[in-house]
Amino acid sequence: xxxxxxxxxxxxxxxxxxxxxxxxxxxxxxxxxxxxxxxxxxxxxxxxxxxxxxxxxxxxxxxxxxxxxxxxxxxxxxxxxxxxxxxxxxxxxxxxxxxxxxxxxxxxxxxxxxxxxxxxxxxxxxxxxxxxxxxxxxxxxxxxxxxxxxxxxxxxxxxxxxxxxxxxxxxxxxxxxxxxxxxxxxxxxxxxxxxxxxxxxxxxxxxxxxxxxxxxxxxxxxxxxxxxxxxxxxxxxxxxxxxxxxxxxxxxxxxxxxxxxxxxxxxxxxxxxxxxxxxxxxxxxxxx
Amino acid sequence: xxxxxxxxxxxxxxxxxxxxxxxxxxxxxxxxxxxxxxxxxxxxxxxxxxxxxxxxxxxxxxxxxxxxxxxxxxxxxxxxxxxxxxxxxxxxxxxxxxxxxxxxxxxxxxxxxxxxxxxxxxxxxxxxxxxxxxxxxxxx
Numbered sequence: 001x002x003x004x005x006x007x008x009x010x011x012x013x014x015x016x017x018x019x020x021x022x023x024x025x026x027x028x029x030x031x032x033x034x035x036x037x038x039x040x041x042x043x044x045x046x047x048x049x050x051x052x053x054x055x056x057x058x059x060x061x062x063x064x065x066x067x068x069x070x071x072x073x074x075x076x077x078x079x080x081x082x083x084x085x086x087x088x089x090x091x092x093x094x095x096x097x098x099x100x101x102x103x104x105x106x107x108x109x110x111x112x113x114x115x116x117x118x119x120x121x122x123x124x125x126x127x128x129x130x131x132x133x134x135x136x137x138x139x140x141x142x143x144x145x146x147x148x149x150x151x152x153x154x155x156x157x158x159x160x161x162x163x164x165x166x167x168x169x170x171x172x173x174x175x176x177x178x179x180x181x182x183x184x185x186x187x188x189x190x191x192x193x194x195x196x197x198x199x200x201x202x203x204x205x206x207x208x209x210x211x212x213x214x215x216x217x218x219x220x221x222x223x224x225x226x227x228x229x230x231x232x233x234x235x236x237x238x239x240x241x242x243x244x245x246x247x248x249x250x251x252x253x254x255x256x257x258x259x260x261x262x263x264x265x266x267x268x269x270x271x272x273x274x275x276x277x278x279x280x281x282x283x284x285x286x287x288x
Numbered sequence: 289x290x291x292x293x294x295x296x297x298x299x300x301x302x303x304x305x306x307x308x309x310x311x312x313x314x315x316x317x318x319x320x321x322x323x324x325x326x327x328x329x330x331x332x333x334x335x336x337x338x339x340x341x342x343x344x345x346x347x348x349x350x351x352x353x354x355x356x357x358x359x360x361x362x363x364x365x366x367x368x369x370x371x372x373x374x375x376x377x378x379x380x381x382x383x384x385x386x387x388x389x390x391x392x393x394x395x396x397x398x399x400x401x402x403x404x405x406x407x408x409x410x411x412x413x414x415x416x417x418x419x420x421x422x423x424x425x426x427x428x
Contacts, residue, residue, distance in 0.1 A: 044303040048296060048366050052331075052359045059329065147300070210318050210332035219333055220357055223368070227300070 003273045007266040011259055018255035024087070025248035032179070032241035035143055039176060039231075039238045046231035053224050056217075057192050059206050063213035066162060067221045068192050075112045077157045077166040078102070078132070081173035081232045082122035083240040084140055089247035091174060091182060091239060092121045098184040099172050107131050114166055116153045118233055135160075143237060147230050154225055161190055169225075173232035174239040180246060182239040189225055293325035293362075295341055297351060299369040304351060305341060312365050313340040314358050323360055330360040339367055 057068065080099055082092050106113055113132040117123045120139040127134050136156040141149050160166045169190035174182045209216045292308040312323045315337030323330070334356045341349045353369040360366075 041302045042300060044298045045300050045368065048298050048368060052357075052366060052368070055329075055359070055361060056331075205329060208328055208330040210316055210330070216331055216333060216357075220331070223357065 004266045004269045007262055007269070011262050011266070014255050014259050014262070018252055018259070021248045021251040021255065025245055025252060028241045028245035028248060031143060032238060032245055035234070035238040035241050036176070038144065039234045042231055042234055046227045049224050049227045052220070053192055056207070056220070061206050061213060061217075063217070065214070065217040065221065067190055067217070070191050071164075071167045073109075073111055073167045075114065075166050076106060076168040076170060077114045077116070077135075077160055079116045079118065079153065079157060079169070079171040079229060079232075080122040080126065081171070081229070081236045082117065082119035082125075083236065084120045085240075086121065087247060088240050088244040089250075091243040092125075094182075095172065095174055095184040096122075096125050098186065102170070102172070102186060103129070103132055114157075114160065116157055118150060118153065118229075119236070141233070143241075145230075145233055145237070147226060150229055150233060151226065154222075154229055158222065158225065171229055171232055173236045176235050176238045176242070179242045182243055187228070189228060192221070192224075291325040293323070293327075293365055295365045295367075297339065297341070297367040297369060299353075299356075304369070305349060307343070309341045309343050309365075311342040312367075313338075313342070314367065315339070315353075316358065321358075323358075323365055326362045327360050327365075329362070330358075332358050334358050334367070334369075339369070 061068070078099070080095070082095055086092070103113060114135045115126050115129075115132045116136040116138075117126055117134065118138050118141070123134070123137045123139055126132055136153045138150055138153050157166070157169055161169055168188060170186055170188050172184065172186040175185045177183055207213075290310055292310055293312075295305060295307065295309045295312055296303075297305040310325070314321055314323070315335045316332045317335055318332075320337075321332070334353060336354045337352075339351045339353055341351070343349065351369070353367070356367060356369040358365070358367050
């Protein structure tokens with residue numbers, strides 16, 4: 001009997017897809033745990049670093065490091081942290097929407113933009129944009145990225161800043177709120193904002209530097225940028241796995257619903273065919 | 289009562305020490321420094337060496353760091369260590385590192401297997417569909 005052959009094929013293919021999405025969901029769940037641990041482990045360092053930089057911005061140093069001085073903004077640098085792989089819901093598109101908002105704003109202000117990307121998704125997105133120049137990219141860093149993987153990109157941006165080619169440096173990445181929520185956030189890294197409220201000391205004070213201010217600040221500020229970008233990267237990884245887990249769960253559930261509906265249609269068609277056959281036989285017998 | 293200062297030691301991997309201490313000794317680049325409570329704001333690079341936290345006369349915690357930054361505020365001392373390990377664990381350090389590397393390799397490999405197995409399942413599903421199609425065509 002050739003009833004609903006197409007339907008049966010379709011059910012089988014959806015079942016296979018469901019198997020795959022379910023497998024990916026489970027993989028993402030176990031990876032999320034690991035990436036989340038990694039993210040939480042590096043958080044205190046980034047936090048402390050940010051705290052020191054905040055203190056530093058409140059000080060009144062005799063030596064003004066270029067990274068601490070505000071300038072007129074003609075060109076900005078942007079570091080975008082995205083995932084390498086797709087199939088993770090709206091994670092990357094939300095991030096890109098946020099960066100597009102920033103880009104449009106800058107465009108209206110007549111500010112040009114240099115972009116460095118981390119992750120292949122951002123690279124392919126920003127290479128297609130006209131009003132942003134792609135100056136560096138890193139990708140395929142895996143689930144356990146090393147700081148050394150992103151040093152190249154940071155060096156490009158820091159050199160550009162030191163040589164006055166860019167006047168501000170921003171980083172944009174996903175913040176891990178919880179498993180269900182990931183929020184794209186943009187942060188200004190350079191120049192270090194000095195307009196925070198005065199610290200516990202207030203007034204005029206400065207650090208004692210050893211061996212000297214320039215060397216210490218160079219070292220510290222580079223470390224600061226590295227730590228913040230690395231934290232963004234690690235956090236983005238956790239976001240990716242969480243988003244993928246949720247997206248794949250949704251896909252598996254949808255596949256289940258679809259199968260149920262198709263099964264119903266198939267059963268109805270089969271029943272109709274049987275009924276028709278019987279009524280044909282009965283009608284034939286009655287005619288005899 | 290003796291004065292104390294809040295000391296935080298963090299490495300890139302985790303928080304290592306956080307609490308009140310009477311004094312902190314650290315290998316600054318220009319020589320070892322001892323930081324007492326209410327020290328003037330001070331910032332320096334650290335050499336590889338031992339950071340010692342003196343909580344009381346009886347209680348002292350040594351940590352080994354391989355470089356970093358020391359920041360001093362009058363009531364807060366922060367050590368940003370590149371890698372900080374409890375000094376008594378220093379013999380184990382190499383072993384731990386090797387183990388971590390092995391675990392990383394395993395984690396990496398499992399990641400690949402998962403992806404590959406999903407891919408293999410996909411291929412299998414396609415092959416099954418094709419065979420079914422062929423069988424059906426022959427049957428009718």
